[in-house]
Amino acid sequence: MQAAPAASPVVLREVGLRDGLQLLARPVPTAFKCDWILLAYAAGVRHVDVGTYADAQRLPAMADTAEVVAFATTLPALRVCVQVHDAEGAARAFDAGVALVTLPVAASDRYGHASVGRDAAGMLRELGRIHALRAQRGVATRIEAGIGTAFSCARLGPTDPQAVLALVRECVALGVDQIGLADTFGHAEPVAVLDLFRRAREATGGCVLSAHLHGGDDDQLAAVQAALDAGVTHLDASLAGMGGSRLVPGTQGNVCLEAVAALLLRRGVPAGLDLATLQELRRFAGARPDAYALFGAVGRAAEEARRRYPLDLAAR
Template structure:
């Protein structure tokens, strides 16, 4: 009997969910939201991004959020860093894990971080060296952005996705996941790419970061699960999107994703009633902002029992 969940959910709402919104959520409201997410059982939260405040004022308080989140028991505090300077600031704040975005699409990479994919690989090597020198216990993951297609470039070559994943692992990433930045993926493509990624990287194949732009978010998560993926990014109420991927909209809804897996008999370690309650501080902190999710509208089915037993996988 193991207490380890069958499915690992990384909540990315406080970063990915907020970065594209016009309004800025006040810091006290963010802290209350993060506390509610933790109380629901989420044990990895991407609390912010260490980018210049002039570019993303919505995330200017990331260091304060990291310091607060470090006080929450059992929580892995994650932050996005686009470069070496961001990694230095994140490590100084005390993050437990760094995530670095590496676009497969050259057009998106230049729009998002003003560097080519090759230049971002060099940045990754610098961040990995910094991590080894200053904080060897801190995790370093890479998310391959636009792995399933790009609104700027169009089709993305699947062979290039796998080549870049292998190069990112060689450059020092502990894990390399695939991100559907613009919501262009379909289940067959998800199965294909994650099968190839896992064959190449084994245990270093990372999370599925999938969007629901065209309504295929949960179907794509299930496709990834079918080929062995057990780690998923999601955002409470489906908030999210990339400011530099026109037409890209929200992430997979955390509540709906947790419900799907729990209904399948798989443990996520997340309390669904408390997770639904975590929408209240989000709504209070973002008045008027649309919140998404089918479970929040329909409610839990009568007689539904969450999974408490050891893993079924």
């Protein structure tokens, strides 16, 4: 297995294991996930969102998150991230020694109720409980508030930027270490991404900002470019552009990890990824006959990514 990659000024977090596989309505073999993590690790990925501590009936594909975390935390220097929906989930994450927990806080109360059963006010109360619990336990786990529907809601249309910035300030006041702004449905224009992240930076007072953008089109790479231009140093992306909203069928997946790595290379920013091993991971996740049968969506996404973002070209 390769040595730790050289440090990069931009942190890439692979979120396909969570944001992609959570769309499946059945459990996913734990061994498959662990092999995925091993290949991602060998490719130089050092930040991986491995699952969600939540109700297994709501998210059956995330039922084995504890087992996946137990494996992932054995890999040196791997920053293991999980999503949690409440303080109880955070407690499990703290006990497991994960590096970062993300609590989703939807700017759209309607979407928040549908997704995790709470509006923004309810999730902020959970955020306060999580912060207090961390202090009580004395653990080093970082806390991220992932503000979803930060640009638009599928049901309600464009999101008021002032409402998002108000949430950002409340999260900062509650002691988070990182704030993610998510374009949940892949509709954000680059100019809106640039503007909101710039304003969020002013509102955070130095808190780390991460961009969680969706969309498989080149326009969404322009949105990634805009986030970088706004000073964002943490980007979420998924293998082959997997993912999408589990509540709104047909929505676009996350921005493609391979495409973002290629974009960084074009900007002269080392992504720290071995593209040949990343290609092996892509083949493993989407091209093996057994994996394709079980994970058809993964296979289709990987096939499209191979066509649009050939890794041999990305390395030039």
